[in-house]
Amino acid sequence: MIDTHCHLDFPVFDHDRALILKQAQGYGFESIIVPAVVQKDWPRVIDLCERNNLITLNFALGLHPCFMNQHASVDEAEVALNEAIVRSMIGVKNSEKEGDAVETIGGRLVAVGEIGLDYFIDSPEGNRQKQLALFSMQLSVAKKHNLPVLLHVRKAHDEVLKCLRRERLEKGGIVHAFSGSEQQASQYCELGFVLGIGGSATYDRAKKLARIIRQTSVESLVLETDAPDIPPAFARGERNTPLNLPRIAQAIAEIRGMDAAVFIQQTSINAKRVLGL
Numbered sequence: 246m247i248d249t250h251c252h253l254d255f256p257v258f259d260h261d262r263a264l265i266l267k268q269a270q271g272y273g274f275e276s277i278i279v280p281a282v283v284q285k286d287w288p289r290v291i292d293l294c295e296r297n298n299l300i301t302l303n304f305a306l307g308l309h310p311c312f313m314n315q316h317a318s319v320d321e322a323e324v325a326l327n328e329a330i331v332r333s334m335i336g337v338k339n340s341e342k343e344g345d346a347v348e349t350i351g352g353r354l355v356a357v358g359e360i361g362l363d364y365f366i367d368s369p370e371g372n373r374q375k376q377l378a379l380f381s382m383q384l385s386v387a388k389k390h391n392l393p394v395l396l397h398v399r400k401a402h403d404e405v406l407k408c409l410r411r412e413r414l415e416k417g418g419i420v421h422a423f424s425g426s427e428q429q430a431s432q433y434c435e436l437g438f439v440l441g442i443g444g445s446a447t448y449d450r451a452k453k454l455a456r457i458i459r460q461t462s463v464e465s466l467v468l469e470t471d472a473p474d475i476p477p478a479f480a481r482g483e484r485n486t487p488l489n490l491p492r493i494a495q496a497i498a499e500i501r502g503m504d505a506a507v508f509i510q511q512t513s514i515n516a517k518r519v520l521g522l
Contacts, residue, residue: 358395
């Protein structure tokens with residue numbers, strides 16, 4: 246199993262993170278992707294992923310649209326993001342030269358994320374323009390470094406698709422917690438993106454999402470939890486964790502009428518392809 250979107254660095258996991266990772270190892274997890282949301286948290290995310298020695302934690306660096314008041318100007322953010330990506334890439338090259346001297350299975354940078362547009366939140370037009378400028382910059386940085394992106398999109402799919410058509414990222418990426426229409430799902434897939442599906446699909450009311458899951462090629466789906474957020478129906482009101490992923494996968498496989506083990510294997514193949522794992 247690969248959880249393609251999990252905020253395992255958040256303080257809510259500080260008291261039991263090691264236990265969760267140990268259990269995830271027993272569940273057969275191959276990797277968890279940890280995306281950053283603000284610049285001040287980048288070192289925390291990198292440190293967690295590089296020092297873990299239980300399962301591979303890979304990371305993404307980005308600036309989330311819901312935290313605009315915590316981001317630097319677009320120009321300053323661009324410099325910082327470029328520098329952080331280069332440092333991360335150099336670190337991987339150096340560790341490859343050094344071999345297995347350090348007893349960890351530390352992950353590496355696999356994407357720019359979590360980035361995107363969020364027009365669901367109540368914000369003035371000026372805020373939307375700032376989001377768009379920040380998003381466009383981060384797409385450009387991803388293209389420059391030939392990296393995929395992890396997208397956060399709410400009530401802004403058409404605008405995001407317009408940006409993606411303009412930038413044309415070779416590596417594509419993942420549309421995290423996909424919530425758009427059937428037509429928008431198809432358009433993302435045509436651009437080389439896959440859809441991140443998680444706990445939302447386990448609710449009876451998620452009829453449209455279930456229809457999209459059935460209609461979309463299995464090669465265009467990946468699993469995620471977005472832990473600690475978006476708990477599945479069977480854990481409603483609780484903190485979400487990666488350990489819920491097996492039951493989420495089972496529920497999604499049932500929607501598709503597939504064997505769960507086959508579905509998990511294929512979604513892991515998809516994640517590896519998109520993220521270069």
